Amino acid sequence: MNTPDVWISKDDGSDIVRASAIVGVGIDYNGNITARLGHGEGATITLADQGRQNGAHPPADFHRQLMRIIAQLSDASGAFLVRPVRDEARGWEWTTEPL
Numbered sequence: 053m054n055t056p057d058v059w060i061s062k063d064d065g066s067d068i069v070r071a072s073a074i075v076g077v078g079i080d081y082n083g084n085i086t087a088r089l090g091h092g093e094g095a096t097i098t099l100a101d102q103g104r105q106n107g108a109h110p111p112a113d114f115h116r117q118l119m120r121i122i123a124q125l126s127d128a129s130g131a132f133l134v135r136p137v138r139d140e141a142r143g144w145e146w147t148t149e150p151l
Contacts, residue, residue, distance in 0.1 A: 057070070057130075057131035057132070057151070058070070058071035058072075058122055058125045058126070058131070058132050058134065059071065059131070059132065059133045059134070059151070060074065060087065060099065060118070060122075060133075060134050060135070061099075061133055061134070061135035062097065062098065062099055062100075062101075062135070062136075063099065063100045063101060063135065063136045063137065063138070064101075065135065067097055068133070069087065069089060069097060071122045071125075071134070073089050073090060073091055074087045074088065074089060074090070074122075075088050075089065075090035076088040077099075077115040077118055077119060078115055079110070079112070079114065079115055080098075082102070083102040083109040083110065084098045084099075084100060084101050084102055085098070085099045085100035085110055085114055085115050085118070085136065086098050086099065087099055099118075099136055100114065100136040100138075100144060108138055108143065108144070109144075110136070110143075110144040111143070111144060114136070114144055114146075117146055118134070118146060121134055121146050121148060122134070125148070130150055130151070131150065131151040132148055132149065132150055132151060133148070133149050133150075133151055134146055134147070134148050135147055
């Protein structure tokens with residue numbers, strides 16, 4: 053059985069990581085959404101930087117929303133890119149697009 057490739061991008065698109073490399077997600081003290089990677093040095097990547105978005109904080113459950121999306125896509129076929137986007141009217145949301 054083929055497993056889908058799910059990739060997670062930073063809000064500015066500068067970094068993309070495979071979802072299976074993420075061992076934890078959270079909100080840091082500055083309100084940024086971060087992901088801890090399990091391979092190598094245990095690096096942390098900032099996925100949504102509220103500072104770059106004029107101090108617009110992501111929702112308190114934004115990191116849990118990402119986990120739900122990854123779980124849902126694990127049952128899908130194909131490859132997907134998930135990224136955080138901040139819209140002036142709607143605020144922060146995760147977008148998903150097929151690759």
